[in-house]
Amino acid sequence: MYYVKRIGQSVLVFFIALTVTFALYRLLPFGPVEMVKVSLMQQMLEQGQSPSPAQMENINAMVETYTGIDPSVPWYVSYYEYLYNIVVYQDFGRSIFKNRPVFDILFEAMPWSLFISIYGLAFGTTISLLFGAVMAYNEGGKFDTGMTFISIANSTIPYYVVAILTLIVFSFNLGWFPSGGRMDPSTTPGLNLPFIVGVVKHAALPIFSAFIAGFGGALAFRGNCIREMGEGYIRVAQLRGISQGRIAIRYVGRNALLPIYTSIMMGVAGIFGSGIILETIFNYPAMGMVTFNALMNRDYPLIMGAFIFFTAITLLGILIADLTYGVIDPRVKGGSNRESY
Amino acid sequence: MFTQTSNVPEPTAREKAYRTFERRIYAPSAVLLNDWRGLVGSAILVAFVFIGTVGVYLIPEPTVMEGPIFAAPFSSWNHPLGTSVMGESIFKQVVHATPAMLQMITAGALLSVCLGTTIGTVAGYRGGRTDQALMTLTDVVLTIPGLALVIVLATIYQPESPFVVGLILGIDNWPTLARTVRSQVLSVREESFTEASRIMGLSERHILRRDVISNLMPYISVNFANSSRKIIFESVGLYFLGILPVSQLNWGVMMNNAYSKADLTNPDQLHWLLVPMALIVFISLGFILLAQGLDRVFNVRLRARHESTSGGESR
Numbered sequence: 001m002y003y004v005k006r007i008g009q010s011v012l013v014f015f016i017a018l019t020v021t022f023a024l025y026r027l028l029p030f031g032p033v034e035m036v037k038v039s040l041m042q043q044m045l046e047q048g049q050s051p052s053p054a055q056m057e058n059i060n061a062m063v064e065t066y067t068g069i070d071p072s073v074p075w076y077v078s079y080y081e082y083l084y085n086i087v088v089y090q091d092f093g094r095s096i097f098k099n100r101p102v103f104d105i106l107f108e109a110m111p112w113s114l115f116i117s118i119y120g121l122a123f124g125t126t127i128s129l130l131f132g133a134v135m136a137y138n139e140g141g142k143f144d145t146g147m148t149f150i151s152i153a154n155s156t157i158p159y160y161v162v163a164i165l166t167l168i169v170f171s172f173n174l175g176w177f178p179s180g181g182r183m184d185p186s187t188t189p190g191l192n193l194p195f196i197v198g199v200v201k202h203a204a205l206p207i208f209s210a211f212i213a214g215f216g217g218a219l220a221f222r223g224n225c226i227r228e229m230g231e232g233y234i235r236v237a238q239l240r241g242i243s244q245g246r247i248a249i250r251y252v253g254r255n256a257l258l259p260i261y262t263s264i265m266m267g268v269a270g271i272f273g274s275g276i277i278l279e280t281i282f283n284y285p286a287m288g289m290v291t292f293n294a295l296m297n298r299d300y301p302l303i304m305g306a307f308i309f310f311t312a313i314t315l316l317g318i319l320i321a322d323l324t325y326g327v328i329d330p331r332v333k334g335g336s337n338r339e340s341y
Numbered sequence: 342m343f344t345q346t347s348n349v350p351e352p353t354a355r356e357k358a359y360r361t362f363e364r365r366i367y368a369p370s371a372v373l374l375n376d377w378r379g380l381v382g383s384a385i386l387v388a389f390v391f392i393g394t395v396g397v398y399l400i401p402e403p404t405v406m407e408g409p410i411f412a413a414p415f416s417s418w419n420h421p422l423g424t425s426v427m428g429e430s431i432f433k434q435v436v437h438a439t440p441a442m443l444q445m446i447t448a449g450a451l452l453s454v455c456l457g458t459t460i461g462t463v464a465g466y467r468g469g470r471t472d473q474a475l476m477t478l479t480d481v482v483l484t485i486p487g488l489a490l491v492i493v494l495a496t497i498y499q500p501e502s503p504f505v506v507g508l509i510l511g512i513d514n515w516p517t518l519a520r521t522v523r524s525q526v527l528s529v530r531e532e533s534f535t536e537a538s539r540i541m542g543l544s545e546r547h548i549l550r551r552d553v554i555s556n557l558m559p560y561i562s563v564n565f566a567n568s569s570r571k572i573i574f575e576s577v578g579l580y581f582l583g584i585l586p587v588s589q590l591n592w593g594v595m596m597n598n599a600y601s602k603a604d605l606t607n608p609d610q611l612h613w614l615l616v617p618m619a620l621i622v623f624i625s626l627g628f629i630l631l632a633q634g635l636d637r638v639f640n641v642r643l644r645a646r647h648e649s650t651s652g653g654e655s656r
Contacts, residue, residue, distance in 0.1 A: 009480075016481045024497065156625040158574040160581065161618045164600065168614075172605045276492060277578045291489070295496045295584060307493050310486040318484060 003323060010319045017311045018086065021304055022079055036063050092305035097297040102305035105290060110309070112182055112286035113275055116203055120210020127211070132221030133253060139226055151219050159213035159274060163281045166205050177205050180283030206282045213274055224256035261325060369638045379634020385627030393439035403433035414612045425599065425613045434595055435616060441503040441591040442573065442624075448507030449572035453514035454565045458557070460515070461522025462549055466530055476523070479516045487513030488575060492584055501588035510575050514568040521564075522557055529556050559636055566632035570625040577621055592617040 040059045085091040092102035135144045171179040183189065184198025228234065229252055237247050279288035287306060294302035352360070373379035414423035420430035464475040491513055500506050529535060535552045554561075579585045580593025587594050599614035 013477075013481050013484050016477075017485050020481070020485070024494070152626075152629060156570075156622045156629060158578065158621060158625075160578050161621065164596075164614070164618075168605050168611070274488060276488065277582060280582055291492070292582065292584075295492065298496070303493055303496065307486075307489050310489045311484065314486050315484050 006319065006322055010315050014312065014315055015083075017315075018083065018308065019079075021307055021311075022082055025300065025304055026075060026078070086308070092308065093301035095294070095299055095302040097294070097299040097302070102302050105302065106287060106305055106309050109285065109287045109290045112284070113279070113288060116206045116278075116284070116286065117210055117275060119203070119207045120213070123207065124211045124213070128218040129221055129253075129257070132218040133225055133248070133256075135218065135222040136225030136229065136252075136256075137248070144222075147218065148222075154212065157212075159209050160277050160281060162212045163205070163209035163278055166208060167281065170205065178202050182284055182286065202284070206278055206284050209278055209282075210274070213278075220260050221256060224259055225252055228252045228256045261321065372638045373634050376634045376637050378630040379637065382627050382630030382632075382634050385623060386631060389439060389624055389627070390443065392436055393443040396436045397440060400433055400436045402437055403429040414616070422616050423612045425603075431595075431613060431616050434590060435592075435620065438590040438592050438595055438617075441589050442576075444503040445507035445510070445576050445591075446569045446572055448504040449509075449511035449514070449576075450507075450565050450569040452508050452511035453518060453568045454561060456511075457515035457518030457564070458522055458554065458561055461519040462526050462553055462557070464519070465523040465526025466545075466549060466553060472523075475519075479519045482512070483516040483520070491575065492579065495579060495585050499586050501586050503589075503591070506576060506585060507572060510572045511568070513575070514571055518560075518564045518568070521560060525557055525560060526553055529553050562635040562638075563632045566628040566635065570628045573621060573625060577617075592620055 037059060040062055044055065044059070085093075090103055092106075094100065095102050095105055098105060131147055135147050138144050167179060170176045178184075178201060182199065182202050183195065184202075187195040187198050189195055234247065234251055237251055242251075275286070275288035276291050277288070278284075279286050280292045283289070287309065291303065291306040293299075294306065373383065409424065414431070415421065420432060422431040422435065424430055425434070460475050460479065464472045464479075491509055494509050494512075495506070498509075500509060530553065532552075535548060538548045538552055576585070576591075577593035577596065580587070580591055581596045581600070583597055585593075595617040596614060599617070603610040603613050605611070605614075
């Protein structure tokens with residue numbers, strides 16, 4: 001029952017997000033449709049022509065080619081068509097600049113974005129959990145102090161500064177890694193070693209920067225571990241002679257992980273959003289870069305499509321976090337009374 | 342028998358003002374400045390505010406060819422941070438880029454903190470339908486990927502004023518605060534002092550202000566510092582990529598210029614890019630330290646230890 005409710009809630013949020021997107025794009029004053037229309041009409045007035053019905057039709061047609069929207073259709077009809085096309089046909093419209101369906105463009109770019117962000121998030125999470133645990137066990141020691149310092153330093157440095165600096169050092173100056181693209185153009189795609197090496201080399205710096213962006217949970221995990229270690233049941237476990245490793249992983253680690261599990265999954269959202277900045281810096285042609293180019297070319301259907309894609313992925317990440325929370329923490333059992341996020 | 346009341350003289354306006362000053366401003370700042378993190382953090386931020394307000398009038402605007410091209414930093418008093426490709430002093434650029442940054446931070450952080458606190462408090466305190474509606478709204482904004490939304494909004498509406506840019510960036514920030522504030526309010530509203538106020542028939546506004554929000558000040562202040570940092574990061578990133586329209590100089594624009602015009606393989610030209618980066622790191626360090634210092638100010642237990650500094654006045 002909880003699962004059904006939770007999934008239903010996600011679907012509802014998705015539709016609200018779609019509606020907000022639609023409203024932002026078409027209904028608000030000074031949106032793209034109105035801007036194009038006003039500038040076209042002004043041009044016409046400057047040439048000394050008054051807008052006759054025939055010319056209005058002409059203007060409307062031009063607005064449609066610029067924005068992919070026919071302004072003569074009332075908004076509720078186009079809203080219905082917009083939702084209907086997305087839900088039934090997965091049709092997000094056609095890209096104005098590339099003249100291809102938006103869905104195809106994004107669907108091709110998507111795996112590469114997933115590739116970078118999932119590896120970045122996985123490395124970031126693993127390392128910060130490991131470090132957090134070791135810091136907690138050496139509380140007050142040299143490693144703890146040093147890592148606390150590094151964690152604070154890490155949160156003062158934005159990930160794109162790391163990206164720019166690594167790009168300058170390792171790519172422009174040392175030449176160890178390529179500065180753009182996602183594969184070696186001289187290799188044939190497929191399961192062969194040169195191709196894989198090329199892909200890994202092109203992804204290394206973006207993944208490293210995503211890793212820096214996702215590296216932040218160490219201090220929170222350290223705090224949770226320390227709190228768990230003071231609990232009575234840990235003493236009981238030690239007295240029962242359970243091995244240190246088992247206590248560390250099954251008792252302390254697992255219980256300390258729970259409070260930050262959702263925030264880790266929320267990291268998916270952050271990393272996808274930051275993909276636009278990262279991929280542009282590294283010239284890595286995936287979803288973020290597609291979005292960026294669309295922004296630069298004012299390719300509105302593509303921008304909106306990308307935005308909906310980002311929202312859907314984020315929603316999916318949070319939904320998975322919520323549904324698996326019960327698996328990781330049996331006390332929750334799909335707890336509907338839980339305060340998540 | 343109980344009709345006799347003691348004869349307490351009404352404090353004069355001056356005494357009242359003095360007491361309020363001591364309680365609201367002097368005591369917290371004394372606690373804040375006693376902690377080294379609070380001291381360093383506020384010193385850094387005060388320095389930036391000084392540069393952004395007074396410094397702009399003291400230091401003239403950068404001009405072309407006022408020094409040699411790509412002079413190294415720390416080599417001459419005329420251009421302490423070196424010069425860029427056209428011989429403009431980087432120090433002057435930094436000074437004249439600061440006001441825009443400060444305006445952006447203020448607008449964005451204020452918006453996100455005010456919105457987050459108001460929505461979180463009202464939702465948590467009222468409960469029921471109001472709570473449900475407000476939390477659905479929060480969830481929707483929370484799931485919409487913030488940076489992507491900000492980028493879309495920025496391209497569609499092309500904001501040029503730093504205040505508006507700050508406000509747009511603030512949209513991304515408030516939902517998490519609203520969530521945490523709400524869960525705190527849920528526990529505070531059950532406390533005995535809140536209940537006492539309710540029984541005494543004090544107005545809802547009074548309870549929310551004096552009992553609930555004053556207990557949430559640690560979260561709010563720490564979040565103010567955190568969202569300021571986030572707004573700096575995001576705005577500089579967006580200006581660096583050239584997504585936001587450029588109306589005046591700021592650190593992101595400086596980074597953009599440096600990245601596109603300097604020879605990045607030449608270490609003698611890199612300082613142009615490194616200076617704005619260092620500034621971002623520096624100001625966000627200021628905010629982090631201030632957040633930790635503020636935590637002390639509002640943490641009641643720690644505060645009790647410092648009460649002597651305020652002459653034994655207690656809230």
